[in-house]
Amino acid sequence: MKQQLNLFFHALLFYSRIPAGKIDYSEENLTKAFRYFPLVGIIVGALGGGVFLLFQWILPMPVALVIAMTAMVLLTGAIHEDGLSDFFDGFGGGRDKERILSIMKESTIGAYGVISLILLFLLKFMLLLSIDSSHIMVVLIAAHASSRVLPVFMVNSSRYARTGDSKAMHTRRKTDMTTFLLALTFGLVPLIFIPWQIISIVIPLYAMIMILLKKYTEKKIDGFTGDVLGALQQFSELAFYLICIIIYHINQ
Template sequence: MKQQLNLFFHALMFYSRIPAGKIDYSEENLTKAFRYFPVVGILVGAIGGGVFLLFRLIFPDAVGIAAALAAMTLATGAIHEDGFSDFFDGFGGGQTKERILAIMKDSTVGAYGVTAIVLLFLIKFSILSAISPASMLPALIAAHASSRVMPVVLINTSQYARKENSKAMHTRHRTDGVTFSLALVFGALPLLLIPWQTAVILIPAYALIWFLLKRYTERKIGGFTGDVLGAMQQFSELAFYLVFVGIQSVTL
């Protein structure tokens, strides 16, 4: 149990800004901590949903959605949004593998990255505005949990593209079977909170994102980086919201 708590705190510390306990750090533990990556998503989604419900007691729903997006971004330290922005900067501005990798590692943000992040939040706000208030909390929890399974899938089906040291070096190792299985379980369980039709359509939608992103990044840079993993999570989260709203519209 102590070791599992240690792994959970690894995930909490590395993938969020939520206070975590003291950890016995190692790169191996950080790789194994992927089993709790979707659990971090559950917490982030719960924070966003809770903020939305609190704000709508006084303010219009639109204000609650904006506050929820801000709270979830603060909870993660924008780690995945940063990867999403760097992804578009790198692949938008680079023509060779070396140039793409260099741009993504650069701490400055370019026009592609700024445009991508602005559109990302506009699209999220627009889609979340179409979700019924009663469904917001379970939708956010399920979205953040299930979307965090997809980077784990990519890690186990592709290869790390960088040779030099980086913050995401632990992702060059594929996870063990227990870690992968637990990540799938923790990511899938919150889907029980939403209509089953959403879960059924979500599986092929996620599979399509995985296939296209894997094929594209392997062709361009020979695999993935930490920024690609962040983009994978964000693409998957957006897909969840689109599928959820689509099913909600059809079944109403």
């Protein structure tokens, strides 16, 4: 149990800004902490949903959504949004592997990154605004949990593109089977509360997104980086919201 708590705290500290206890850090432990990556998503989605429900009592829904989105960004430290912006900067401005990797590692943000973030938050806001407020809590939890399973698949099915030191060096390692199965479990359990029609579309769509992104990044940079994993999570989260809108609308 102590070891599992240590791994969970690794996941909290690396994938969120939620305070955690002291950890016995190692790169191997951080790789194993992937098993709790979707659980962090459940926590972030639940807290974001809770903020939305709280402010919905006193404010219009659009304002409550903006506050909830802000809270979730603060909870994660925008780690995945940062990955998305770096992804678009790198692949939008780089012509070869070395240049793409160099751009993605830069601390500054370029035009592609800025535009991608504007569109990302605009899309999230409009998509969530189109979902009935009674569904927001379960949708946020399920989207944040299930979309975090995709990076675990990517780590185990592709290869890390960088050499030398980087923030995501732990993703060079494939996860063990226990880590993979626990991550899958935490990612899928919240889907119990989602209509089966959504699940039947989302899972194949997730697979398509990951396969296409995997093929594209392997062609361009011979694998993935931490920024690619962040972009994958964000693409998947958006896809989940989109399918929810379609199915909830059909079922009305």
